[in-house]
Amino acid sequence: NAGVTQTPKFRILKIGQSMTLQCAQDMNHNYMYWYRQDPGMGLKLIYYSVGAGITDKGEVPNGYNVSRSTTEDFPLRLELAAPSQTSVYFCASSYGGGPYEQYFGPGTRLTVT
Amino acid sequence: AQRVTQPEKLLSVFKGAPVELKCNYSYSGSPELFWYVQYSRQRLQLLLRHISRESIKGFTADLNKGETSFHLKKPFAQEEDSAMYYCALSGGYGGSQGNLIFGKGTKLSVKP
Numbered sequence: 451n452a453g454v455t456q457t458p459k460f461r462i463l464k465i466g467q468s469m470t471l472q473c474a475q476d477m478n479h480n481y482m483y484w485y486r487q488d489p490g491m492g493l494k495l496i497y498y499s500v501g502a503g504i505t506d507k508g509e510v511p512n513g514y515n516v517s518r519s520t521t522e523d524f525p526l527r528l529e530l531a532a533p534s535q536t537s538v539y540f541c542a543s544s545y546g547g548g549p550y551e552q553y554f555g556p557g558t559r560l561t562v563t
Numbered sequence: 564a565q566r567v568t569q570p571e572k573l574l575s576v577f578k579g580a581p582v583e584l585k586c587n588y589s590y591s592g593s594p595e596l597f598w599y600v601q602y603s604r605q606r607l608q609l610l611l612r613h614i615s616r617e618s619i620k621g622f623t624a625d626l627n628k629g630e631t632s633f634h635l636k637k638p639f640a641q642e643e644d645s646a647m648y649y650c651a652l653s654g655g656y657g658g659s660q661g662n663l664i665f666g667k668g669t670k671l672s673v674k675p
Contacts, residue, residue: 454606483662492567492649492665508662533611540607547661548653549595549614554607 451476456541456555463531463562471526471558473541474552481544482524483508483552493540499524500547531562539552565590568651569666576640577674584635584669586624586650595653596626596633597663603648610635610648620644640673646670 457472477480480501485493485508497507499518513535515527524543526533541555566572566589576582588594588627599612611619612628622636644661 467653485665490667492667494638494665495662498662498668547613551609551612552663556606 453477454543454553454555456558458541458558459556460559460563462498463506463528463560465533466533467531468527468529469529469531470562471541473499473524473526473555475524475541475543475553476522477543477545478521479543479545479553481547481550482518482519483528483542484514484524484543485540485542486510486535487538487540487557488537496526496539496543528560534561536560536562565652565654565664566588566664567650567664567668569648569650571669572667573672575672575674578642579639582637582640582644582671582673584648584650584671586633586651586666588631588633588650590631590652590654590671592654597626597651597653598622598624598635599649599651600646602651607649617660640671642673642675645671645673669671 454475483498484496487493494510495515499505504520505516539558544550544551544552568587596613600610601607604674615618622637626633646669649668
């Protein structure tokens with residue numbers, strides 16, 4: 451099993467550009483998450499999904515959109531990129547919420563200049 | 564407000580010395596507590612969770628509800644323990660309460 455995969459690994463965007471960060475998991479997990487991690491900070495939840503067709507906002511959703519059309523995929527869309535979105539983005543999945551272990555992808559390092 | 568505090572950004576110890584990574588939390592209900600670890604060039608992964616009451620790689624953590632703490636301990640540190648450690652909290656199973664809240668992390672450096 452590949453677990454949780456993310457593409458791309460690195461990306462540089464210009465202010466105002468848009469892009470989609472891809473995330474896929476092959477563990478048949480219902481729950482998927484997007485986090486961002488700024489330097490010296492903990493992970494902050496952007497959006498999460500409890501199943502195909504169901505998404506909800508996390509702590510820092512502004513400037514992002516998500517969709518969940520399949521169990522496997524959970525892409526994160528950045529519209530009109532801003533320097534404040536420079537961060538490392540992590541996707542994760544879990545069988546359920548709460549005490550269930552979250553499995554993380556390798557991360558995408560995004561720089562907006 | 565729900566919050567996880569890891570007071571030390573960096574903790575440096577010598578091999579064989581005891582290590583304690585501190586974690587304090589603020590939560591009004593009964594939280595689930597976790598320690599996640601990220602070794603160099605590896606993914607963030609679960610180290611242990613209080614609900615399992617297990618010891619992983621020699622690490623243990625005890626939930627102290629009175630002091631609202633979940634400190635991670637190991638009696639004899641090894642060089643391979645060098646990593647970034649994150650304490651995290653979940654409020655339960657359902658909805659947004661089940662989501663994880665992370666501390667800022669502590670970098671553990673074990674010197675030879």
